[in-house]
Amino acid sequence: MPAAADAIAALKASWPGVTDRATLDHPAVNVPPADLLPVLGALKAAGFDMLTDVAGVDWAVGASPRFTVVYHLLSTAAHEYVRVAADCADVALPELPSAAALWPGADWHEREAFDMYGIRFTGHPDLRRILMWDGYPYFPLRKDFPLAGIETELPDAEVTAETKVGAIAAPMMGGPFVASAGEINLTDAEPRAKDESWTEKRPKPGA
């Protein structure tokens, strides 16, 4: 029996809340938030010693559960992956326990998930934004955040006073800009706006 299947069978025996998750590649399980840390700890003890990724998911506005965090664990001895997914119970204030104590590498992954989705990891040693600046008011990868962005102030008050410039909603000009797949001619395949009938000055017909 492969290491991943063994480990998952052992998990299910110890934690009845652990269920199989639909998957197309690696074995995957759903874990209730309360069991997340013990389950990750058990997997680490079972040989899944490397945390390769922590990723946030926003299913949709109004979905319940709305936010899920997905962990990918690798066994460096058996060369097998296990995927662990945990739903955040609360939609308004999504929260999960931090895995940074088990794998120091989880630190920055969780900071990124916090930065992009606003998922708070309790017990994280230093939960700050990692890509956007401190004080940025939005979570950009949430489904209700527009790609172009929302007008806001720049982080540096002195520079803002000097230049009178803030972050603006990016002009989309018929965008978003999409690449065409399968084109042989690279000039035709490069990313471009598919609908060039409107610009910032000439409004989108029917909008």
Next chain:
Amino acid sequence: MVSANSELTYNSKIEGEVIVSRADAVINWIRSSSMWPMPMGLACCAIELMATGGARFDIARFGAEVMRFSPKQSDVMIVAGTVTYKMASPLRRIYDQMSDPKWVIAMGACASTGGMYRSYAVLQGVDRIVPVDVYISGCPPRPEALLDALMKLQGKVKKEPSFSKLLSA
């Protein structure tokens, strides 16, 4: 045998002929012939900027080989790459720290307009926060394009009323 130099004033036999010129021409010639770049390498354009500094393209032919990583010592900021909003403030600060006279080259699509990054995180053109003298198209532009921009900037500097600006400063 060495004799003591008794020449006390200008000697045209030693120093050559006197040249009469306009102060603007002299000042601009000096300025445009040694423009020390502040390499603001933020993305892939910086690789082309490095190539321009290398032996094959040799930016030294245009007097701009001395890349200064101190804004106090540099004349032209080459913004090479995507400027994120997070980086916009440090960029403006560095520009403010450069001593006058100073110029800016926006290298490539991203620095000029935001390029393909029409998104929440990217400054839509570096000319929103610093005054740009020369824009370069391309993604990324080839080193020849950067050299061309440098020559265009030199042409622009040579037309500046530098002397009257110095007097009024």
